[in-house]
Amino acid sequence: DAGVIQSPRHEVTEMGQEVTLRCKPISGHDYLFWYRQTMMRGLELLIYFNNNVPIDDSGMPEDRFSAKMPNASFSTLKIQPSEPRDSAVYFCASSLGRRNQPQHFGDGTRLSIL
């Protein structure tokens, strides 16, 4: 079975550029989560969606970050403009239900902002 698919796997870009990360959740899952992972802060929840609707974006660090989920099989996380401190690994996860259900992670996008 296909798991959560993220693209690109690696992204290197210069400060000020727009960055778009993509995610395809597991088919049938109704929750989608975006996380950021750094050595200093560990796994941080940025935003999550239920049935394509953003529910909680309190973890989004700044207005430079935005996320959309136009349909059940696709989500994007956009950073504009990007800054060096945005460098991290970004993970997408999906689950069937939210409470007491496992989240299934993609392999992440390693983002480097120069």
Next chain:
Amino acid sequence: GENVEQHPSTLSVQEGDSAVIKCTYSDSASNYFPWYKQELGKGPQLIIDIRSNVGEKKDQRIAVTLNKTAKHFSLHITETQPEDSAVYFCAASADDMRFGAGTRLTVKP
């Protein structure tokens, strides 16, 4: 909100020995506790989970125990192998899922 603490941050064992990772949580409403294994360049992968109506669960060489009164839960890996080397995360779920900071396990051949 929930706060999950995980110890130790690093753990090195000899192949064949056992490894134990411990987590504590703060929210008494938490009732689902998954464990994830993250290998280099990969996302966290669920390896075992336990719900609050169960005190222990085992799957081959891995087991989890849960003490709801004390609000702590543990991962036990027996007969460790080099391929068990990875970062392990615990998590606790009430309204939201909160993750521990991770334990880097190294199994030396």
